Amino acid sequence: xSLIYRLASRNLxxxxxxxxxxxxxxxxxxxxxxxxLGLYLSFERMVTTMIDHAPADLWIVPLGxxxxxxxxxLDEHDRDHALSVQGVAEAxxxxxxxxxxxxxxxxxxxxxxxGSDASKTGxxxxxxxAGNLETLSTPHAVAVDRTYFGRLGITKIGDTTEIRDxxxxxxxxxxxxxxxxxxxxxxxxxxxxxxxxxxGPNKVSYFLINVSPKANIDHxxxxxxxxxxxxxxxxxxxxxxxxxxxxxxxxxxGAALFAGALLGIIVGTVIVAQTLYSSTKDHxxxxxxxxxxxxxxxxxxxxxxxxxxxxxxxxxSLAAAISLIIVKSTAETALPIVMTPELTxxxxxxxxxxxxxxxxxxxxxxxxxDPAKVFNQ
Amino acid sequence: MTxxxxxxxxxxxxxxxxxxxxxxxxxxxxxLTCGELILLMGPSGSxxxxxxxxxxxxxxxxxxxxxxxxxxxxxxxxxDLAKLRRDHIGFIFQSYHLxxxxxxxxxxxxxxxxxxxxxxxxxxxxxEVLSTVGLSHKINAFPHxxxxxxxxxxxxxxxxxxxxxxILADEPxxxxxxxxxxxxxxxxxxIAKDHSRGVLVVTHDPRILPFANRIIRMExxxxxxxxx
Ligand SMILES: Nc1ncnc2c1ncn2[C@@H]1O[C@H](COP(=O)(O)OP(=O)(O)O)[C@@H](O)[C@H]1O
Ligand SMILES: [Mg+2]
Numbered sequence: 001x002s003l004i005y006r007l008a009s010r011n012l013x014x015x016x017x018x019x020x021x022x023x024x025x026x027x028x029x030x031x032x033x034x035x036x037l038g039l040y041l042s043f044e045r046m047v048t049t050m051i052d053h054a055p056a057d058l059w060i061v062p063l064g065x066x067x068x069x070x071x072x073x074l075d076e077h078d079r080d081h082a083l084s085v086q087g088v089a090e091a092x093x094x095x096x097x098x099x100x101x102x103x104x105x106x107x108x109x110x111x112x113x114x115g116s117d118a119s120k121t122g123x124x125x126x127x128x129x130a131g132n133l134e135t136l137s138t139p140h141a142v143a144v145d146r147t148y149f150g151r152l153g154i155t156k157i158g159d160t161t162e163i164r165d166x167x168x169x170x171x172x173x174x175x176x177x178x179x180x181x182x183x184x185x186x187x188x189x190x191x192x193x194x195x196x197x198x199x200g201p202n203k204v205s206y207f208l209i210n211v212s213p214k215a216n217i218d219h220x221x222x223x224x225x226x227x228x229x230x231x232x233x234x235x236x237x238x239x240x241x242x243x244x245x246x247x248x249x250x251x252x253x254g255a256a257l258f259a260g261a262l263l264g265i266i267v268g269t270v271i272v273a274q275t276l277y278s279s280t281k282d283h284x285x286x287x288x289x290x291x292x293x294x295x296x297x298x299x300x301x302x303x304x305x306x307x308x309x310x311x312x313x314x315x316x317s318l319a320a321a322i323s324l325i326i327v328k329s330t331a332e333t334a335l336p337i338v339m340t341p342e343l344t345x346x347x348x349x350x351x352x353x354x355x356x357x358x359x360x361x362x363x364x365x366x367x368x369x370d371p372a373k374v375f376n377q
Numbered sequence: 378m379t380x381x382x383x384x385x386x387x388x389x390x391x392x393x394x395x396x397x398x399x400x401x402x403x404x405x406x407x408x409l410t411c412g413e414l415i416l417l418m419g420p421s422g423s424x425x426x427x428x429x430x431x432x433x434x435x436x437x438x439x440x441x442x443x444x445x446x447x448x449x450x451x452x453x454x455x456x457d458l459a460k461l462r463r464d465h466i467g468f469i470f471q472s473y474h475l476x477x478x479x480x481x482x483x484x485x486x487x488x489x490x491x492x493x494x495x496x497x498x499x500x501x502x503x504x505e506v507l508s509t510v511g512l513s514h515k516i517n518a519f520p521h522x523x524x525x526x527x528x529x530x531x532x533x534x535x536x537x538x539x540x541x542x543x544i545l546a547d548e549p550x551x552x553x554x555x556x557x558x559x560x561x562x563x564x565x566x567x568i569a570k571d572h573s574r575g576v577l578v579v580t581h582d583p584r585i586l587p588f589a590n591r592i593i594r595m596e597x598x599x600x601x602x603x604x605x
Binding site: 001002003004006007010011014285286289290291292293294295296297299371372374375376 | 426429430435436455456459460461462463464466467468470474476478479483486487488490491496535547
């Protein structure tokens, strides 16, 4: 093996305190970036989770709908107009909206109702841990996620409460269906949802359109727009984009997360640059000696970059371990931090980039080195 | 092997800037042939180190010509000069300048590593050279575990391991007691006997005179006396 690695690792480990400072800098920075981007990914998933799980080729939404949680309503008889369009196989009504849940032990808490006919395809709960979809066909039946047990003041199947003064009974429990707004989702059938929302029997929020196998989606969409007024027809991707840009960028939440991540990167780069710079300064006479005995500048740069890459690898490994613990410990909470293989790989590249960029300040130092200085020391 | 190894003609070297500028070399000529040991002597500040730096292609002269193995260094950039040093010149310094984090054998191997010699043959060669300077029993010792004389012998091994044609030493015995100093000079004289290279040693030490083929005395940037 070339001595480059040996020189780099010994330079790195020789000054323990500086080594620890370097690693803390990297770990702090990468964990911070992980949390920010992990939250962003988590938010991104939560924001579109309902759209992701809805069996729709197209969505009919009220004109001007900004996100899935938008309170605007459609007329239920628009469904007949939609079904009259050739190529439309199904137009499934869905009712959504915020309302009040009475906590059995006292007080109320806001919840987000999702109502869809339980006996047919529709926007139904998934990930059942107790009960099942059929139970939602019984009167007053609701399904909730166990993440929100504390907030809703319930503990098990069969618990009863009131939603907007109407009786409700928990008949099914899911796991991991969390909302970006942190308001608990409550699934129910279509009519009870209309009752819980107080929206009236002939009002719905969306129609999920399924087109027949041979139909052309663009064509169906144009026809729907022709047959219906004051609506928009969106593909799931368009609706996702709209929800995402509303919640993550319209509210500034996404910008805040990215600003936090950027701050982490800057702080980390500055710390690593500072420690590498001072390490190089301490070994300047050795670099001058290398130059004096005829080493190329590339050889010297390789030592410094190797030192940076070693710091990156050690720092990243520690940061990844800490992030894994954070991911595990937030997995069951209302605000889970998400790690994906892509994010992990991206963070590793970011760490490497950060460390190599930091090495530049040290490299600039040795570029100007005068080999003749070895005679005077 | 082309002789002379290094040739310097009419070298002038200005050092420093503005009011602090000094002419450290004032038109000096010198040539080092293979198989010879030149001693460069003279009072402190007379320009010995500056001359060594110019001969060793670490400093470019303000005017005058330097030829290494017949090839002029005029117009060579820092990278070209580094390559010249790597391929043809070995340096020995008063304060050794060994790498404190590397063992003796790795310090020697470094001179081969910078040329891209593979680790295995470089290691074998470095051990061989260390044994010629009498350090075969200390190859794994770190500089701080070696005496001054032993450290300087490692430095000699590093200077010769790559087969340099010129060995330039600046006061190599300056930090050593007389016994160790004598041993180092004997070693350098032995190296000079090899007809593939020339050795130039800057020194204050009159005890070294018997080792020399030639003695050059410097005074104020000029050579004032050459004795055979
Ligand atoms: N970097 C420098 N800048 C200005 N003057 C220098 C520099 N280096 C050496 N000098 C001057 O050049 C002259 C020759 O120095 P040097 O070659 O080191 O002498 P010696 O090695 O014979 O003691 C001295 O007067 C010294 O002060
Ligand atoms: Mg000197």
